[in-house]
Amino acid sequence: MTKDVIDRYGVMGYPVSHSRSPVIHRLFAQQTQQELQYELLQVSPSKLERAVLQFGRTGGKGLNITVPHKSEVTRLVGDMSERASNAGAVNTLVFRDDEIYGDNTDGVGLMRDLQDNLGLQLKEMNILILGAGGATRGIVSPLLEAEPESIVIANRTLSRATALADHFSANGPVSACRFKNIGTLPVYDLVINATSAGIKGDTPPYPEAAIHPKTVCYDLSYGLSPTPFSIWAAEQGAKRSVTGWGMLVEQAAESFFIWRGVRPDTAAVLKQLTTNIS
Numbered sequence: 001m002t003k004d005v006i007d008r009y010g011v012m013g014y015p016v017s018h019s020r021s022p023v024i025h026r027l028f029a030q031q032t033q034q035e036l037q038y039e040l041l042q043v044s045p046s047k048l049e050r051a052v053l054q055f056g057r058t059g060g061k062g063l064n065i066t067v068p069h070k071s072e073v074t075r076l077v078g079d080m081s082e083r084a085s086n087a088g089a090v091n092t093l094v095f096r097d098d099e100i101y102g103d104n105t106d107g108v109g110l111m112r113d114l115q116d117n118l119g120l121q122l123k124e125m126n127i128l129i130l131g132a133g134g135a136t137r138g139i140v141s142p143l144l145e146a147e148p149e150s151i152v153i154a155n156r157t158l159s160r161a162t163a164l165a166d167h168f169s170a171n172g173p174v175s176a177c178r179f180k181n182i183g184t185l186p187v188y189d190l191v192i193n194a195t196s197a198g199i200k201g202d203t204p205p206y207p208e209a210a211i212h213p214k215t216v217c218y219d220l221s222y223g224l225s226p227t228p229f230s231i232w233a234a235e236q237g238a239k240r241s242v243t244g245w246g247m248l249v250e251q252a253a254e255s256f257f258i259w260r261g262v263r264p265d266t267a268a269v270l271k272q273l274t275t276n277i278s
C-alpha cells in the first residue's frame with residue numbers, strides 16, 4: 001500500500017523570512033481545497049544549485065524563486081517559457097519527471113493587477129519605468145504587448161537603461177533617459193517604480209516632472225506601511241498611488257495555476273492580506 005504524500009512546494013530566496021508567499025499559497029490551497037505544503041527556504045547564492053536539485057530529488061513538486069536568485073536559476077532549468085526567456089529570469093520552477101521547467105509569472109502578475117484589479121487601459125498610454133535592473137527587464141515585454149504609446153526607462157545609470165531599451169526596441173516604442181532628463185512631455189499616464197531603492201531604505205531624487213494630476217503611480221515594492229515611493233508620488237499630486245501587493249498575489253496565483261491547474265480567487269486573498277494597510 002502506498003503512503004499518501006502531501007505535495008511539497010516552497011519559496012527560495014536570501015533573505016526570505018519576510019516573504020508572504022507561504023501565507024498566500026496556504027490561503028489559495030484552503031480556498032481551492034488542495035492539499036499541499038509550502039515552505040520558506042533560505043538559501044544563499046553559493047548553495048542555490050544544490051538546494052534546488054535536492055528539493056526536486058526528494059519529491060518536491062515546485063518552487064518559487066525570489067531575490068537574489070531569479071536570474072541565476074535560469075542555468076538550472078532544462079526548459080523555460082518564452083516569458084521567462086524574455087525576462088531573463090525565472091520565478092517558478094516545476095519539477096517534472098525528466099527535467100526542471102522554469103517560468104516567470106511576474107509580468108503577467110503585474111498586468112493582471114494593472115488591467116483587471118485597477119481597471120487601467122494601457123493601450124496608448126505613455127508609461128515611465130524608473131530603474132533598469134532585473135525587475136524592469138521582467139515587465140517591459142508584457143507592457144509592450146498591451147500596445148502603449150511609449151515606454152521610457154529612466155535610470156540613475158544611463159547605460160543600463162539604454163541597454164534594456166536597445167534589447168526591447170524591436171518589439172515596440174521603448175527609449176531610455178536619466179532621471180534628471182525626464183521632461184514634462186509626454187504627460188505620463190503611468191509611472192512604475194522598479195528600482196530597489198525603497199527596499200534598501202534609500203529615497204533617491206525621483207523625478208517630479210514625471211507626475212501630473214492624471215498620473216497613476218505603481219510601486220513594484222510593497223510593505224506593511226506605504227512605501228517611500230508611494231508616499232512621494234501621493235505628495236506630488238498623482239491621481240493614484242498603489243503598491244505592489246496586487247502583483248504579488250497575482251504572480252502567486254499564476255504559479256499556483258501552473259502547479260495545480262486551478263485558478264484561485266485573488267481578490268479575496270488580496271483583501272485578507274491588505275486589510276489594515278493604509
Ligand code: ATR
Nearest residue numbers: 131132133134135155156157160195196197202204
Ligand atoms: P534587481 O535586478 O533586483 O532589479 P538591480 O539590478 O540591482 O536589482 O537593480 C536595481 C535598480 O534600482 C537599478 O536600476 C538601480 O539603479 P542603477 O542601475 O543606477 O544602480 C536602482 N537603484 C537602486 N538604488 C537606487 C538609488 N538609491 N537611487 C536610484 N536608483 C537606485
